Amino acid sequence: MVRVACSPAVRELRSWSLSAIPFSREEWEAFCASPTLGSLRTLKLYDCAATAAGLVGARSLRLQELDLWQVDVPDDLSSLFTAPACAGLRKLRLIGQDLSRGARDAFAASQLTELQELELTSTRLERGAAELLVTSPRLTKLERLGLTGCPTVTDATLDSLAASEHLPALEVIFTAQTPCTDAGRERLRAARPGLSVY
Amino acid sequence: MVAVLEAFPRLKALTLDALNPGAAGAAALAARVPGLEELSTWRSG
Numbered sequence: 001m002v003r004v005a006c007s008p009a010v011r012e013l014r015s016w017s018l019s020a021i022p023f024s025r026e027e028w029e030a031f032c033a034s035p036t037l038g039s040l041r042t043l044k045l046y047d048c049a050a051t052a053a054g055l056v057g058a059r060s061l062r063l064q065e066l067d068l069w070q071v072d073v074p075d076d077l078s079s080l081f082t083a084p085a086c087a088g089l090r091k092l093r094l095i096g097q098d099l100s101r102g103a104r105d106a107f108a109a110s111q112l113t114e115l116q117e118l119e120l121t122s123t124r125l126e127r128g129a130a131e132l133l134v135t136s137p138r139l140t141k142l143e144r145l146g147l148t149g150c151p152t153v154t155d156a157t158l159d160s161l162a163a164s165e166h167l168p169a170l171e172v173i174f175t176a177q178t179p180c181t182d183a184g185r186e187r188l189r190a191a192r193p194g195l196s197v198y
Numbered sequence: 199m200v201a202v203l204e205a206f207p208r209l210k211a212l213t214l215d216a217l218n219p220g221a222a223g224a225a226a227l228a229a230r231v232p233g234l235e236e237l238s239t240w241r242s243g
Binding site for chain 1: 218223225227228231232233234235236237238239240241242
């Protein structure tokens with residue numbers, strides 16, 4: 001697969017989904033360093049022996065959509081949220097990831113100012129990270145926030161969003177299967193009438 | 199794989215399932231489908 005990634009065949013490639021690819025460390029680093037993936041805007045990695053840390057140093061990648069499922073995130077999570085390859089991300093999906101360490105720092109340092117959709121369903125978020133997320137002054141374009149099944153998303157998260165002037169473009173938030181209560185959701189709906197709260 | 203690619207030179211999207219294209223496949227992709235925009239690879243080495 002690395003031969004393909006580094007070949008002229010992918011010069012015009014805009015979207016690449018990779019599932020169950022047994023990358024070696026060297027192969028994955030070579031993939032991320034490919035000089036021919038400059039047109040790639042969507043990268044989806046499912047159950048690949050790869051680590052998102054490889055994306056941090058990628059020089060030619062300019063992604064707009066990144067989907068990581070059963071792919072290791074870097075120990076320094078902030079590096080992913082400040083990586084040049086990710087600076088133009090519109091959609092980021094980290095479903096089922098363990099972000100129980102470093103999520104607060106990553107959200108505070110995030111340079112993902114173009115983000116329109118953030119999907120964190122069934123993700124283990126560091127306690128307090130969700131509150132930082134919903135009060136971030138940088139997420140001015142975020143329209144859709146998926147927090148379904150996140151155990152640390154609570155009424156405190158919803159109340160933080162209700163009291164925040166940030167996330168002005170937010171249209172819908174998903175909070176099912178979290179400790180959030182119906183009362184908390186009602187308070188948020190009252191504070192933000194245009195927001196759909198599920 | 200080369201024969202298939204030759205049959206569809208204007209291919210825009212391609213899925214490879216459990217197929218290792220290797221060097222020959224990469225060369226064939228570049229030569230036969232220069233405008234490829236979407237690629238899905240599953241269980242492919």
